[in-house]
Amino acid sequence: MVAEYRFGAGSAGRAADVGRPWNTTEVIGMSSFWKALPTEGRWLLSTVAIQTLGRGMTLPFTIIYLHEVRGFDLGLSGALMSLIAITGLVVTGPGGTLIDRFGARRVLITGLLAMIAGCTLLAYATHPAVATVAVVLIGVNFGVSWPGFNALIASVVEGELRQQYFGVNFALVNLGIGVGGIVGGFFVNVDDPATFTTIFLIDAATSLIPLALLLGPLRRVRTQPDHGPADETAGGYREIVRRPAVLWLTLLTFLSVFIGYGQLEAGFPAFARQVAEVSTQVVGISFAVNTAVIVLLQFAVLRLISGKRRTRVMQVMALIWALSWVALGAAGLLPDSLAAAIGVIAFMGVFAFGETMLQPTVPAIYNDLATDRTRGRYNAINSAAFQGGAIAGPLVAGLLLGAGAQGWFIGVMVAGSLAVGVLALVLERVVPSEASGVPLHRTEEVAGEAAV
Known part of the structure; x- marks a missing residue:
């Protein structure tokens, strides 16, 4: 009827055409993937690293730029970052509501235009x-992207490919x-x-890449149904x-x-510098190491x-994160030493290993729970x-480390990690098996065995 169409059903159809169910648990390599x-x-995937290159160039240096280059008060610079x-x-x-009503493509285009304008202004x-x-303007893009x-x-x-x-x-x-x-880090100079x-102009320019994709090759992708009655079960955010x-x-x-992530730009570097007393080079x-572990092991x-319950994967991740925080705490017991440096680096390596388990699972569960009419709101x-x-x-x-409660800080992080494992256990009891990554054929087998 119209030129635009949804690719979800089409993708499943193509998988069926080659004789392999879309929710297969077959372990595939990068080439097969x-x-x-x-x-x-x-x-979408082929341009991700290039799109984020500009963001990587500005992310660590924005507060330095605001404070040391533009001369803004440090408190104001921090407030602008927040x-x-x-x-x-x-x-x-x-x-999310606009995505469900008008489609992700239109909302993303608006967000990317705001990002381009924001980075250019900030420059x-x-x-x-x-x-x-x-x-x-930059925050608007972050909110919808x-x-x-x-x-x-x-x-x-x-399915599993998601x-x-x-x-x-x-x-x-x-x-x-x-x-x-x-x-x-090699390019910027506070004296220039x-x-x-x-x-910042490069950051703006890299946003042109996804914008070009949305206006070109992905212009027909839709995230909401073309027609049909409203989903009465969708409801609003409260429902x-x-x-x-x-x-x-x-x-x-x-x-x-x-x-986890809430500590990487604040709690971790503050603990590493003030308590473990390692150099800025060690922090860098x-x-x-964090990036290398993710790229090499993901x-x-x-x-x-693949094929494992996502909630079980989260429980393993929780234990790994708890161990990472214990390693950082141990580094604080031997300040300004080689052992402290090893402990700080080990924390980020072990933490990254846990990250490789979190990021594939949580977004997949949200999207498996959602319908086409509610996908924007779920995300x-x-x-x-x-x-x-x-x-x-x-x-x-800031409150804990500022008060000198280093032990409490590590204790809260370890306890929080273990609490994530408990929440994953509770989630396993209420989430549908398919959304937890259990293939449909295994669910049917379990049901059949129970019936016998």
């Missing part, structure tokens, strides 16, 4: 008012950000403002969150980010967890939980 992707999935996350959190809810922001407008791209991915890729896609995508994001950070202007599986998954996401090496981990809830944890994490870390 790439061949199994529909054309739209290949377009405003990005706060804006993203505020925009996420309405963004020349010599006044706090201009910088404020710039970071708000996560639910938008996840909804787009879920419409293009289905979990693998989220994992590979995560590795490529880290690769782009990691390489960008290294390039930015033009170097910072350049990296979605009332689902036990969504409620427990959202709590798990928030806590995972609170004791630890972040490089696909191997995907092979290991918005996921994004909001992530951003909430990212905001709360540094606040708690």
